[in-house]
Amino acid sequence: MIAASFFVPSDHPLPVILFLDEEEMRRLWPDEPDPVESLTRAVRDRLNFGSGNPYRTLNGDLQRWSYSDRTQPPPWLPLLAVTVLAATRMRSDGTASASAYYLRLAQLLHRPEDFLDQTELQRLLTDGFPSVVVAWERLHEWISLHSNEVGVSTIQSHPRWNRIGYPLSQALIRASDRDRLTSFFEAVGTYRLPTLSDDALLKGLTVWASRPRGFSEAFRHSLHRPEDATPFGRAISALAARWNGLVALEGGRRKLQIRLLIDLDSWSCKRVVRLVEGLDKDSFDLPNGKTVHLARPAYGDYYRSSLDLAQAMSLDVRYRIQGNAATLVQERKHVWALREDLSSGCWVSESRLEPYRAHVLVVHSSLAAEFEDALREVADDGWCRLKQKTLLIPGYAIFTDVILSDESRFELASATLPNIVMVGLRPEPPPVPVLTNGLPVAGILGRNHYLLGGEPNLMLPVGGGSRSVETSLDGVAQKPPLSATGFPIPLHTQRLEEGLHEITADGVTLPFYLHREDPSAGMNSAQYVELGISATATATDSTMVEPEVLVRFAAGATDWLVRPDGSVLQVVAAVPPLWLEERYLPDPYYVRVPGEFSWHVSERDGKFRKPRKLGATQQKKLAPDAASVTFWKRVAALEWTGVDPEWQALATIAPLAAWLAER
Amino acid sequence: MTHPLIIWIGETRSGRISELRDLGAAYVRTVSNNLPHAATAWWLNDLEAMGMLQLDWTTDRWSAVRPTITQLPGRFAYGLAFGSQPATFKDKLELTDLEVSEVQSPTTGHGLPMPSTLVLQYNEVIELEVAAVAVGSTYVACAAVALSKLLEPVRLGPAAAGPNWAGAPVERFNPQTLRFAPDMHPGAEGLYRQKSSNKWRHWTQDAGFWYEGHRNEAIVMELDRADISFLSWRTYPGDPASGELFVMSGVEMPIMHTRTAVLCSGLTPRRGPTTGNKIYDNVSRAVALRIADSLRQDLSFV
Numbered sequence: 001m002i003a004a005s006f007f008v009p010s011d012h013p014l015p016v017i018l019f020l021d022e023e024e025m026r027r028l029w030p031d032e033p034d035p036v037e038s039l040t041r042a043v044r045d046r047l048n049f050g051s052g053n054p055y056r057t058l059n060g061d062l063q064r065w066s067y068s069d070r071t072q073p074p075p076w077l078p079l080l081a082v083t084v085l086a087a088t089r090m091r092s093d094g095t096a097s098a099s100a101y102y103l104r105l106a107q108l109l110h111r112p113e114d115f116l117d118q119t120e121l122q123r124l125l126t127d128g129f130p131s132v133v134v135a136w137e138r139l140h141e142w143i144s145l146h147s148n149e150v151g152v153s154t155i156q157s158h159p160r161w162n163r164i165g166y167p168l169s170q171a172l173i174r175a176s177d178r179d180r181l182t183s184f185f186e187a188v189g190t191y192r193l194p195t196l197s198d199d200a201l202l203k204g205l206t207v208w209a210s211r212p213r214g215f216s217e218a219f220r221h222s223l224h225r226p227e228d229a230t231p232f233g234r235a236i237s238a239l240a241a242r243w244n245g246l247v248a249l250e251g252g253r254r255k256l257q258i259r260l261l262i263d264l265d266s267w268s269c270k271r272v273v274r275l276v277e278g279l280d281k282d283s284f285d286l287p288n289g290k291t292v293h294l295a296r297p298a299y300g301d302y303y304r305s306s307l308d309l310a311q312a313m314s315l316d317v318r319y320r321i322q323g324n325a326a327t328l329v330q331e332r333k334h335v336w337a338l339r340e341d342l343s344s345g346c347w348v349s350e351s352r353l354e355p356y357r358a359h360v361l362v363v364h365s366s367l368a369a370e371f372e373d374a375l376r377e378v379a380d381d382g383w384c385r386l387k388q389k390t391l392l393i394p395g396y397a398i399f400t401d402v403i404l405s406d407e408s409r410f411e412l413a414s415a416t417l418p419n420i421v422m423v424g425l426r427p428e429p430p431p432v433p434v435l436t437n438g439l440p441v442a443g444i445l446g447r448n449h450y451l452l453g454g455e456p457n458l459m460l461p462v463g464g465g466s467r468s469v470e471t472s473l474d475g476v477a478q479k480p481p482l483s484a485t486g487f488p489i490p491l492h493t494q495r496l497e498e499g500l501h502e503i504t505a506d507g508v509t510l511p512f513y514l515h516r517e518d519p520s521a522g523m524n525s526a527q528y529v530e531l532g533i534s535a536t537a538t539a540t541d542s543t544m545v546e547p548e549v550l551v552r553f554a555a556g557a558t559d560w561l562v563r564p565d566g567s568v569l570q571v572v573a574a575v576p577p578l579w580l581e582e583r584y585l586p587d588p589y590y591v592r593v594p595g596e597f598s599w600h601v602s603e604r605d606g607k608f609r610k611p612r613k614l615g616a617t618q619q620k621k622l623a624p625d626a627a628s629v630t631f632w633k634r635v636a637a638l639e640w641t642g643v644d645p646e647w648q649a650l651a652t653i654a655p656l657a658a659w660l661a662e663r
Numbered sequence: 664m665t666h667p668l669i670i671w672i673g674e675t676r677s678g679r680i681s682e683l684r685d686l687g688a689a690y691v692r693t694v695s696n697n698l699p700h701a702a703t704a705w706w707l708n709d710l711e712a713m714g715m716l717q718l719d720w721t722t723d724r725w726s727a728v729r730p731t732i733t734q735l736p737g738r739f740a741y742g743l744a745f746g747s748q749p750a751t752f753k754d755k756l757e758l759t760d761l762e763v764s765e766v767q768s769p770t771t772g773h774g775l776p777m778p779s780t781l782v783l784q785y786n787e788v789i790e791l792e793v794a795a796v797a798v799g800s801t802y803v804a805c806a807a808v809a810l811s812k813l814l815e816p817v818r819l820g821p822a823a824a825g826p827n828w829a830g831a832p833v834e835r836f837n838p839q840t841l842r843f844a845p846d847m848h849p850g851a852e853g854l855y856r857q858k859s860s861n862k863w864r865h866w867t868q869d870a871g872f873w874y875e876g877h878r879n880e881a882i883v884m885e886l887d888r889a890d891i892s893f894l895s896w897r898t899y900p901g902d903p904a905s906g907e908l909f910v911m912s913g914v915e916m917p918i919m920h921t922r923t924a925v926l927c928s929g930l931t932p933r934r935g936p937t938t939g940n941k942i943y944d945n946v947s948r949a950v951a952l953r954i955a956d957s958l959r960q961d962l963s964f965v
Contacts, residue, residue: 264861265830265831265857265858265859265860265861266830266831267831340861342681342723344860345859345860345861345862346860346861355692356685356688356689356692357685357688358700380696380697380698380699381697381699382697382699382700401700403692403698403700405692405696405697405698406696406697409696436689437686437689437690437693439667439668439671439686439690441671441674441675451667451670451671451674451750452667453666453667453670454667454668454671454690457689457693488689488693490693490694492667492690492693493693493694516750516751517670517674517749517750517751518674518675518749518750521674527676527677528676528726528727528728528729528730528746528747529717529726529727529728529729530728530729530801531714531728531731531746531803531806531810532813533803533806533809533810533813550740550786550787550788553739574738574901574902575900575901576739577899577900577902577905577944577945578899579907579928579944579945580739583766583767583930584766585741585764585766585782586762586764586784588739588740588741588784589740589762589784589785589786590739590740590786591738591739591740592737592738592739592740593738
């Protein structure tokens with residue numbers, strides 16, 4: 001019976017944990033009126049207390065099994081189950097300490113009608129226990145040999161208690177806790193799990209489990225017992241290593257979480273179930289007697305439902321409805337935190353609040369006033385409580401645009417505002433330290449490459465309240481220790497250099513690289529877009545360059561530009577417009593003068609400077625306008641040394657032409 | 664120093680608008696609080712107007728515009744570097760023969776970074792072209808003038824079925840107040856809007872037919888129908904060809920028109936201290952007339 005319950009052949013076997021306590025036994029063998037009594041009596045009847053070593057028969061059976069083909073598990077599994085049962089009963093209760101193992105074993109196996117008293121029985125069980133150790137080792141070997149079919153062994157010794165360590169290693173995690181752990185693994189993230197040490201994983205779990213998660217009392221107790229840390233960490237790691245990525249509930253059923261979906265535009269509210277991998281459909285019998293069928297749709301992120309869940313299920317009731325392969329779950333919450341679903345534009349409930357992101361909060365009416373007060377204290381400006389002219393969710397208030405970004409205000413308010421409100425509002429980061437946000441580059445090189453100046457934020461796990469965390473950056477301890485509050489801790493304020501950096505917190509080291517520019521730029525397939533004016537810069541009328549001349553800008557200066565036909569344009573320096581001055585731009589070097597010109601003559605303090613030849617070719621037939629006469633009269637008399645002969649020729653003819661034009 | 668967010672846009676070159684908004688908001692919220700949810704959208708609109716990126720809100724995609732060197736219009740010889748600014752762009756630009764001055768646009772506030780406007784001084788136009796090649800950018804003679812010549816008259820969008828009167832509330836645009844208000848009477852001609860997938864959609868009812876369009880174009884059309892003038896231009900003293908373009912407060916020009924006006928100075932508009940009108944600097948008369956013509960406006964001169 002035990003072998004059938006624990007060593008189940010499977011294509012994807014999970015680690016084997018031979019956990020048994022009273023509750024688990026009742027679950028496994030519901031037809032048995034008193035499974036503990038039945039098991040212990042059966043075991044006791046096979047032990048031989050008359051010979052001095054009660055395990056003598058066990059030794060012989062183990063030897064015979066060793067010489068067999070060993071296709072079946074070793075014998076005496078019920079005895080090993082009882083040793084685990086004894087381990088689950090180790091607790092301080094006034095008569096014995098929490099480390100008193102053999103006493104618990106003797107209590108389980110002693111009967112009032114026995115000729116031995118319990119103390120004598122305990123002595124015999126203790127003295128002969130090495131035989132049980134051998135049985136555990138054989139079982140470990142057998143499971144390891146058949147790990148492909150039944151799963152990997154989690155049987156291990158204890159650093160301090162090398163005899164009873166074996167049953168202790170199996171007493172830590174019961175099946176229901178193992179199912180709950182899948183939610184923890186999901187919160188950590190598939191890609192992070194393999195990178196974490198046993199210690200880091202256990203620390204993360206300890207913080208995560210400090211909020212209500214449904215773990216057994218024994219499990220939560222063990223989390224805080226230093227002597228259990230090593231085997232516990234190993235067991236959790238073994239489960240994490242074999243996790244198949246699916247979140248399960250009791251009995252390994254898939255968890256289908258009911259979410260709240262609100263469309264504020266069409267003023268409608270629905271209950272939806274997000275798609276999970278590998279589950280195409282299931283049916284659930286609702287409390288109102290109807291059956292809801294969920295089926296995978298052709299497109300979209302949520303299961304198609306045969307009836308409106310919002311009509312069939314009250315929002316303030318906790319539901320756990322078993323289907324064929326999954327359990328439909330609706331949590332009972334005072335506060336539902338919803339975030340925008342970009343694909344639908346609707347707001348969908350999530351398990352936790354995230355700092356810096358906009359939320360819609362749906363709050364039970366009994367707490368609405370307290371929440372409104374709290375939001376006034378801790379939320380960024382801009383949130384509002386919706387007036388529900390037509391009630392969208394009866395019995396609940398709706399707050400929109402709720403963003404939490406001010407950590408100090410939040411912590412200040414935590415001291416004065418009701419705990420139930422603050423716990424509901426406190427953002428919950430992942431259970432192990434992570435780097436978030438920042439300005440990531442070179443995604444093809446990994447997740448931890450960032451642009452210099454765009455360092456990521458550090459998120460430290462937090463339970464119900466803030467905590468202090470010893471952290472080091474590049475080996476330098478942060479003084480004072482960082483405070484984990486659920487808000488991101490920016491690293492871009494640390495003025496780090498280009499290159500590799502490491503931050504360590506809670507036993508987790510997070511390396512990240514800073515780059516001055518994207519190191520994958522050459523491999524980046526993304527291209528710039530053009531504005532539609534550059535590719536055809538010389539081809540279209542829109543971008544044709546009109547001819548122009550640059551004249552040096554100088555206050556009080558006058559410049560003369562001679563056109564190809566001999567006419568002249570006088571350029572007087574203007575005051576640069578105010579918009580340049582207001583922006584503290586330096587004075588312009590040049591003034592742009594549109595048109596084609598052959599010569600440029602500048603005049604400073606009434607004196608002309610030597611003419612400078614420009615691009616346009618001088619026409620032979622001149623046609624200066626009357627306005628040019630003064631200029632030509634003034635320059636005709638001037639003589640420059642080394643002046644261009646073309647200018648000399650022009651200066652001879654142009655005044656006459658101008659004079660004629662004036663006439 | 665160019666802000667890391669601005670560099671990141673130039674290095675990454677494209678992505679989802681929603682992610683860029685989250686990234687920008689997360690960056691700013693670590694150092695300052697009370698960033699309104701919509702501020703990141705206003706910020707991206709400003710970056711688009713400055714010619715730094717292109718936005719496609721329908722597909723949730725943004726793309727960086729190639730770094731570009733151009734001339735500013737007007738009588739003074741200034742150049743402008745616009746488009747995205749990858750990490751080494753400014754350093755490379757400063758190694759050329761050009762003199763580079765950084766000017767900051769009027770900020771939208773809230774701590775979201777605006778790119779520096781890089782104003783260039785040159786001795787010959789050819790220096791701009793050479794520098795463009797040296798820094799891996801494109802040269803365009805005068806982007807503002809070029810864009811102004813590409814402006815097409817605004818018109819109603821494609822024929823459509825109109826709002827869903829049984830769905831989310833429908834609002835009608837009032838050209839006098841420049842605001843939308845709930846209106847559930849589909850009979851009257853005018854501009855309507857309705858939210859769908861958390862985004863506004865805009866329809867104009869004209870002569871019994873519905874046309875769907877972009878918000879800014881549709882409002883401009885509606886103001887034209889109501890004969891409301893929202894554009895004016897004032898010359899700079901001593902420079903009759905250049906001046907300031909005023910856009911009435913509450914009216915947004917379509918992105919092409921806004922970008923044309925912004926690239927006249929490289930700067931986003933200032934706000935008039937009393938009226939709140941947007942004031943675009945260094946807009947030449949020719950460019951202002953083309954913008955007005957394209958927006959069906961008679962440009963008023965002040």
